Amino acid sequence: MLFLFNVLLLLACSPGVISQPSPEELAPLLQGLAEGPNELDKRVPLMTNDNTVAPLVDLQIFAPPVVPKGGTSCQLLLLNHSFGVGSYNAPAVVPYTPPTARNCGKVGEWAAISLNLTVYSKGTQYDRLSAIYLAHTEIWRSSSAEPTKTGTVWTTLKDVSHYTALFSKPGDLMMDFSNIIDPSLLLDGAFEVTLTATFFAPTKNFPTAKVFDTITPLSNLSPTLPNFFTIADDAGASTNITLPETTVEAYVEIFCSGNSAEEFWYLNTPDEFVGAFPESSGLVGKGPFREVQVLIDGQLAGVVWPFAVIYTGGITPSNWRPLTSYGAYDQPTYWVSITPFLPVLLDRSKTHSITLRVQGQGTNPSINSNWFVSGSVHSRTGSRKTTGRITKYSIGALDIKTTGGATAGNATVWTKVTAARKINIQAELTTERGTEVVSFTQDLHYSNDARYEDEGWVQWGSQTTTGTTVAKQRGTQVLRDAFTYPISVFSNYSLYTLEFGAYGSEIQQNHTRVLQPPVGVSRSIHSEQHAKGAIGMDNWPGLRHAINGTGATEQTFAYTDARGESYFRDAATKNDGWVRDVVWGTLRDANPPVPRNQIFGQGGGPGFRRMLHRRAGTGALKPPSP
Numbered sequence: 001m002l003f004l005f006n007v008l009l010l011l012a013c014s015p016g017v018i019s020q021p022s023p024e025e026l027a028p029l030l031q032g033l034a035e036g037p038n039e040l041d042k043r044v045p046l047m048t049n050d051n052t053v054a055p056l057v058d059l060q061i062f063a064p065p066v067v068p069k070g071g072t073s074c075q076l077l078l079l080n081h082s083f084g085v086g087s088y089n090a091p092a093v094v095p096y097t098p099p100t101a102r103n104c105g106k107v108g109e110w111a112a113i114s115l116n117l118t119v120y121s122k123g124t125q126y127d128r129l130s131a132i133y134l135a136h137t138e139i140w141r142s143s144s145a146e147p148t149k150t151g152t153v154w155t156t157l158k159d160v161s162h163y164t165a166l167f168s169k170p171g172d173l174m175m176d177f178s179n180i181i182d183p184s185l186l187l188d189g190a191f192e193v194t195l196t197a198t199f200f201a202p203t204k205n206f207p208t209a210k211v212f213d214t215i216t217p218l219s220n221l222s223p224t225l226p227n228f229f230t231i232a233d234d235a236g237a238s239t240n241i242t243l244p245e246t247t248v249e250a251y252v253e254i255f256c257s258g259n260s261a262e263e264f265w266y267l268n269t270p271d272e273f274v275g276a277f278p279e280s281s282g283l284v285g286k287g288p289f290r291e292v293q294v295l296i297d298g299q300l301a302g303v304v305w306p307f308a309v310i311y312t313g314g315i316t317p318s319n320w321r322p323l324t325s326y327g328a329y330d331q332p333t334y335w336v337s338i339t340p341f342l343p344v345l346l347d348r349s350k351t352h353s354i355t356l357r358v359q360g361q362g363t364n365p366s367i368n369s370n371w372f373v374s375g376s377v378h379s380r381t382g383s384r385k386t387t388g389r390i391t392k393y394s395i396g397a398l399d400i401k402t403t404g405g406a407t408a409g410n411a412t413v414w415t416k417v418t419a420a421r422k423i424n425i426q427a428e429l430t431t432e433r434g435t436e437v438v439s440f441t442q443d444l445h446y447s448n449d450a451r452y453e454d455e456g457w458v459q460w461g462s463q464t465t466t467g468t469t470v471a472k473q474r475g476t477q478v479l480r481d482a483f484t485y486p487i488s489v490f491s492n493y494s495l496y497t498l499e500f501g502a503y504g505s506e507i508q509q510n511h512t513r514v515l516q517p518p519v520g521v522s523r524s525i526h527s528e529q530h531a532k533g534a535i536g537m538d539n540w541p542g543l544r545h546a547i548n549g550t551g552a553t554e555q556t557f558a559y560t561d562a563r564g565e566s567y568f569r570d571a572a573t574k575n576d577g578w579v580r581d582v583v584w585g586t587l588r589d590a591n592p593p594v595p596r597n598q599i600f601g602q603g604g605g606p607g608f609r610r611m612l613h614r615r616a617g618t619g620a621l622k623p624p625s626p
């Protein structure tokens with residue numbers, strides 16, 4: 001457990017990081033967790049010893065949207081669709097029209113908009129990535145559970161008030177949930193999706209949300225294919241953009257996730273050390289460091305050092321059912337202020353582009369295939385033409401250092417990657433408000449330690465990303481993102497290639513983030529997660545099909561916001577069953593714990609086990625016919 005100490009040490013002594021979450025800011029989160037719930041759940045019956053609970057309630061912990069109490073609202077069914085045969089690369093596309101009923105509130109003047117994405121799936125399926133777009137602008141990046149034979153259901157709620165400009169106009173609603181049904185691989189789980197939107201009329205205490213008037217997609221705009229950019233090289237993906245000449249403020253919101261050879265980017269091996277392992281061990285190169293960049297006319301404007309989202313099939317699938325890792329069903333997004341770049345973007349003498357690109361540690365290209373990246377520009381216009389000039393453009397070099405070593409014969413190999421980046425961009429803008437100074441600063445630190453044994457089949461990886469992003473306008477802070485994302489993964493695939501082999505892992509991951517987004521309420525999140533599990537495999541059909549396994553996951557989650565709302569949760573699952581789930585805080589009722597009839601108690605559920613019968617005469621194992 002040497003690695004955990006390394007991580008703690010690193011956290012304790014990273015000086016020079018500006019305005020990280022202060023002890024005062026973290027206190028309410030830790031205090032809320034320490035206090036525990038102050039009421040017993042009276043609404044549900046006591047658990048029984050019945051261990052067949054279907055459908056299994058599966059979830060990613062999230063804080064529910066904050067919406068007005070006591071006002072009127074209306075609900076709209078946006079999509080009801082089954083993603084099954086033929087849904088790979090074939091998003092559902094339906095027309096969206098803003099609701100006009102009186103109880104919804106006036107179009108564009110809503111207090112809040114929340115989405116409810118509920119998915120039901122029964123059978124066998126891998127985790128699949130999903131994205132929802134409105135008017136070709138990504139508004140939600142999600143993924144799926146690996147369902148159970150008796151049915152699995154998961155619901156995620158998301159505040160989408162900051163997309164009011166999109167919801168105010170008719171447009172295409174697109175949902176991609178590329179799924180594969182293939183009986184020869186035993187994949188039969190379709191995803192039955194119900195997506196609803198709830199529009200809340202403003203009330204005296206909860207006025208119309210302050211939002212941006214223009215949202216411009218940074219996406220491929222395809223009418224029929226997934227709209228995110230698929231990035232596998234160093235060129236990234238560019239969008240030509242023309243912002244109104246009266247723009248006074250602009251931000252880019254970014255969605256990004258690694259896929260395929262980049263799914264576990266944070267565990268990828270530096271190229272300098274890939275040669276220490278036989279190719280058969282399947283280690284992926286180009287190192288573990290990734291930076292998602294926003295460039296304007298080819299000039300760096302800001303960066304994202306992303307949180308590592310582990311999908312439900314990630315590393316050891318039995319770890320993530322029925323409690324997923326943080327972000328699996330609602331991935332975090334990131335903000336970059338491009339207000340200091342307005343003098344460039346508003347210059348009408350040429351066309352302008354915004355490029356989203358991913359920087360890794362390899363060469364030509366620096367990443368493997370591939371990343372899915374998209375975004376949108378959120379901007380506010382004033383009443384007169386904005387003019388100005390960039391007064392400071394200081395982009396610190398991306399200072400990546402890779403070191404490492406090995407014992408005799410590469411029996412043990414270790415690597416260390418560190419990186420740091422400082423960005424400071426300032427401009428003087430003249431708008432209807434007069435002349436003002438705007439700035440965007442980032443101060444980011446990264447460290448990754450890895451150790452390998454058994455030719456790379458056993459790996460320890462510990463990574464911490466810490467940073468602070470701040471945007472100011474007229475001396476007022478308009479964006480702050482202060483975060484620490486430590487993750488530590490031990491994985492053991494020593495028996496992976498054996499017939500009837502096995503693999504397992506132990507993972508710890510935290511997400512601590514104080515986010516003041518450019519629109520919406522400032523919020524703090526602290527999530528701690530620990531998961532441990534193992535999978536056994538058989539040889540039918542073909543090698544490495546999971547037949548049984550164990551998995552235990554514990555998570556504590558705390559949310560507080562500037563409105564005074566809070567949400568705390570302490571949950572644990574084991575072997576496909578809920579061990580405990582306790583929720584408290586002011587938002588408890590908006591996202592209550594799983595029903596008591598789903599709680600199996602200390603030992604967890606019956607576990608993940610596929611029924612196998614011996615095929616007469618051959619000695620081979622095959623599943624029972626349906």
Ligand SMILES: *[C@@H]1O[C@H](CO)[C@@H](O)[C@H](O)[C@H]1NC(C)=O
Pocket residue numbers: 077080081194
């Ligand atoms: C969704 O579609 C299914 C199948 O057509 C139907 O049974 C179900 O009632 C629909 N749900 C809603 C909310 O409309």
Ligand SMILES: *[C@@H]1O[C@H](CO)[C@@H](O)[C@H](O)[C@H]1NC(C)=O
Pocket residue numbers: 116117118155157194196590
């Ligand atoms: C979310 O939608 C599902 C399916 O439409 C529904 O059963 C569930 O009650 C909704 N949850 C909330 C909190 O609105």
Ligand SMILES: *[C@@H]1O[C@H](CO)[C@@H](O)[C@H](O)[C@H]1NC(C)=O
Pocket residue numbers: 238239240351353
């Ligand atoms: C963007 O503008 C440039 C220069 O006018 C042009 O060459 C390019 O084709 C445009 N790209 C797209 C995607 O429209």
Ligand SMILES: *[C@@H]1O[C@H](CO)[C@@H](O)[C@H](O)[C@H]1NC(C)=O
Pocket residue numbers: 272273274275276277406409410
């Ligand atoms: C040990 O790893 C290095 C690369 O780090 C490689 O060049 C060398 O050939 C390896 N030695 C053995 C014995 O595999």
Ligand SMILES: *[C@@H]1O[C@H](CO)[C@@H](O)[C@H](O)[C@H]1NC(C)=O
Pocket residue numbers: 004007008486487488508509510528
């Ligand atoms: C997560 O936070 C807890 C408590 O602060 C700490 O004990 C644990 O080591 C952290 N996990 C990681 C991976 O750093």
Ligand SMILES: *[C@@H]1O[C@H](CO)[C@@H](O)[C@H](O)[C@H]1NC(C)=O
Pocket residue numbers: 458492493494495
């Ligand atoms: C990895 O798993 C194998 C097989 O269970 C076991 O023999 C070995 O000790 C494990 N390695 C470590 C470092 O835990």
Ligand SMILES: *[C@@H]1O[C@H](CO)[C@@H](O)[C@H](O)[C@H]1NC(C)=O
Pocket residue numbers: 500536547548549550
């Ligand atoms: C999984 O099945 C294999 C083969 O039957 C058995 O050896 C192993 O103990 C099982 N593991 C679990 C966790 O049930």
